[in-house]
Amino acid sequence: MTAVYPATARLDTTPVREALLQKIASDPGLPALGSSISQVVQLASSGDEAVRNLAHFVLSDAGLTQKILRLANTVAYRAAAGAQVTTISRAIFLLGFDAVKTSALAMLLVEGMSGKHAQDVRAELAQALCASIVGRELARRSHFKDSEEAAVAALFKNMGRLLVASHDHALYKEILVLMGADGLSAGRASMACMGCSFEALAEVVLHDWQIPDSIVKALAPLPSGPVKVAKSRPEWLQQVAAFSTSAASLIFQQRDPAEDTASRLLLEQFGTALGLDQAAMVALYKTVTEQSHALIDANVRAPVPAARPAAVLSGSMLPxxxxxxxxxxxxxxxxxxxxxxxxxxxxxxxxxxxxxxxxxxxxxxxxxxxxxxxxxxxxxxxxxxxxxxxxxxxxxxxxxxxxxxxxxxxxxxxxxxxxxxxxxxxxxxxxxxxxxxxxxxxxxxxxxxxxxxxxxxxxxxxxxxxxxxxxxxxxxxxxxxxxxxxxxxxxxxxxxxxxxxxxxxxxxxxxxxxx
The missing domain is CATH 3.30.450.40 (GAF domain)
Incomplete structure (x- = not known):
């Protein structure tokens, strides 16, 4: 059966796609951003050096240090601390290694991409941050090894949309029109306008950034219909990335999972595969809403004075x-x-x-x-x-x-x-x-x-x-x-x-x- 696209769709999308890829390739900030993100993604969560390596990375960036400390001191996390958190080591201890790692990734994305077409890019970034928290919560339920990669995959699931919004805003708006007025899915709308899916675009960039294949492959779209229980870790990562992005969109629309039709349909599609029922969905929405507000606040609010590096001591048998x-x-x-x-x-x-x-x-x-x-x-x-x-x-x-x-x-x-x-x-x-x-x-x-x-x-x-x-x-x-x-x-x-x-x-x- 031949796909039918609206009249606004281009017959030849190659020039548009190539122009977009050229803009992305010539962005002077992306290589450095990619290098930083690759470093964080590859930090192992186990071993004696794990906390030290993560702390060193965060402390090497004064802006990132302030944001992580601000996050650790938000209402969502402050109750666990009982007092102001002033060190990254303490933040990792309280929030957990994986939470700080995915938060650092999110903050790097915000820092690297939020300056362009701010309003729409901020909206896409906010949804990506929320999706990463959904992925992190689902990872806690999983029996798969290295399940924390789910939060990273969920964060990057939105990367294609982010890249288009920040590098070709007119094209981004054109795709949104097809998704809104013409009712196309994101996949069909992006194919109609640029000849590839958002996921395919993200895959090109993430490969350049040397992000592990296990994460890149998790971005691939799922077939329609109810999702079955995953038989392998890659299949589960793909499911979590897809669910997290959809759930994040509904959470940002402040949908009530107990009453909302879209949330009910999402639960029908993924509930069996991810072990979720309505009560679990309600609890998930509540937790993610609180934590995503904390993460977004930590990235958006003006920097607060952070504790600065230190000096001094003394002793015994000298002057x-x-x-x-x-x-x-x-x-x-x-x-x-x-x-x-x-x-x-x-x-x-x-x-x-x-x-x-x-x-x-x-x-x-x-x-x-x-x-x-x-x-x-x-x-x-x-x-x-x-x-x-x-x-x-x-x-x-x-x-x-x-x-x-x-x-x-x-x-x-x-x-x-x-x-x-x-x-x-x-x-x-x-x-x-x-x-x-x-x-x-x-x-x-x-x-x-x-x-x-x-x-x-x-x-x-x-x-x-x-x-x-x-x-x-x-x-x-x-x-x-x-x-x-x-x-x-x-x-x-x-x-x-x-x-x-x-x-x-x-x-x-x-x-x-x-x-």
């Missing part, structure tokens, strides 16, 4: 002015920074970090690596450092090597962060020998410069202030925390902040000590 001393608390609450970069409200940020670590330890479900990352991030953002690392001692060679790192330091410098104590007469050796937490406010001071080892001067020649916090377990050196700035820090660390830093140190040692 008295580089030692930290514990005394009664002082109150500091201003959300501005010293010239060094250290926030004025460091005490409040450190206190929040101590509470976060305590909660993570009490949960019984944290890994030591994740806890150390949270402590490192707390020190980094609470005290204004440009770089922070936890170094671990190799028991065979006796050398110390960076294990976890955060901040603005080239990857090559991080990999070169390897040193030996030698005769123990430099700052690092003295700190470890005395279990002394050291604050160096001005590395150029004569009494300090003489104690700085050659490897430090060579690797970090611009470090003007730094801290060294030894980590000893039962009297034996496990490693140390190091963090620095490129500015001197004459403000130092008052006793109340010192006490909180020592508490963080104690929490790390407690987590590392066999019980």
């Amino acid at each position: 008295a002015d580089i030692m930290m001393h514990v005394e009664p608390e002082l109150e500091m609450g201003v959300e501005t920074c010293h010239p060094s970069g250290k926030p004025h409200n460091s005490r409040d940020l450190l206190l929040a970090g101590v509470k976060d670590v305590s909660e993570m330890m009490a949960s019984g479900r944290c890994k030591v690596n994740d806890l150390m990352l949270l402590v490192l991030e707390t020190l980094h953002h609470s005290l204004g450092f440009r770089f922070a690392t936890i170094c671990v001692r190799d028991p065979r060679s006796g050398q110390y090597r960076a294990r976890l790192s955060l901040g603005n330091l080239p990857v090559s410098a991080r990999s070169d962060f390897l040193f030996s104590i030698g005769d123990g007469r430099d700052l690092f050796g003295l700190a470890l020998a005395n279990d002394a937490d050291l604050l160096i406010s001005d590395a150029s001071a004569a009494n300090i410069a003489a104690l700085i080892p050659a490897w430090h001067r060579s690797l970090l020649p611009d470090a003007r202030s730094f801290i060294i916090v030894p980590l000893l377990i039962k009297g034996k050196s496990f490693g140390l925390v190091y963090a620095d700035r490129i500015h001197v820090a004459p403000e130092g660390v008052p006793p109340d902040e010192t006490a909180l830093i020592k508490m963080l140190k104690g929490q790390v040692i407690s987590a590392l000590t066999p019980h």
Whole structure:
């Protein structure tokens, strides 16, 4: 049977399609966007490095960091936190790895594509964000391995429409007219206007971005009629992507799943395959509505001041002015920074970090690596450092090597962060020998410069202030925390902040000590 298209359909769609593909190919922002999205998609959710890798990616982008923190502090998620969330590690712990991963993907899309034909593109982006949350909720019910890919597939299901809306707005409007006035499906309308489906267009771009085939193939349209229970993971991903996009459209229209005809038909089509009944559909709509509002708000609202990187510490058997001393608390609450970069409200940020670590330890479900990352991030953002690392001692060679790192330091410098104590007469050796937490406010001071080892001067020649916090377990050196700035820090660390830093140190040692 020959398909009949309306009179507005083009006889030759090749020039239109080729012109669109050329516009997409010449968009200078898409390669970088694709590279970032590919990096996030390929982050594995399992393994000891999972949380660290995701946290590193998010923290490398200040805008993305603010948006994830804003999301974690929205009403939908704040109840679980009980207090303001100020670190990405804490956000991942509370929201879950997959939630932060798919949210980061959505935020990258919004950042990369929302500047063009804003109103229509925003509408398509909002629906894509909502679909990703539907996919995430369905993934929680699934027995398939790596089911979290469903949220990614659902997010990308709308990619074709996004690309057309942002790169050929007139063509986008033309397709919408066919879908509205002439009542064509999205597939038939897009074929009539550009000679390919939205899914086929998305497939071209996603392949260029090196998105896994399992996700790209999930975008293919399903045949009409009731959907049967999937026999394989690829089939299930395809079903979830299709259902999520349709459900997101209805959710945005504020349809009542208990009364709405379109929702009832959607349930009849997918209910058996996805294990949904009317009660589950109502609950799904409610959950997705709340979470999608939170995600959209996190992307649309103006940025709020976020906690910035951190600085400082002190210790024991060296010049008295580089030692930290514990005394009664002082109150500091201003959300501005010293010239060094250290926030004025460091005490409040450190206190929040101590509470976060305590909660993570009490949960019984944290890994030591994740806890150390949270402590490192707390020190980094609470005290204004440009770089922070936890170094671990190799028991065979006796050398110390960076294990976890955060901040603005080239990857090559991080990999070169390897040193030996030698005769123990430099700052690092003295700190470890005395279990002394050291604050160096001005590395150029004569009494300090003489104690700085050659490897430090060579690797970090611009470090003007730094801290060294030894980590000893039962009297034996496990490693140390190091963090620095490129500015001197004459403000130092008052006793109340010192006490909180020592508490963080104690929490790390407690987590590392066999019980």
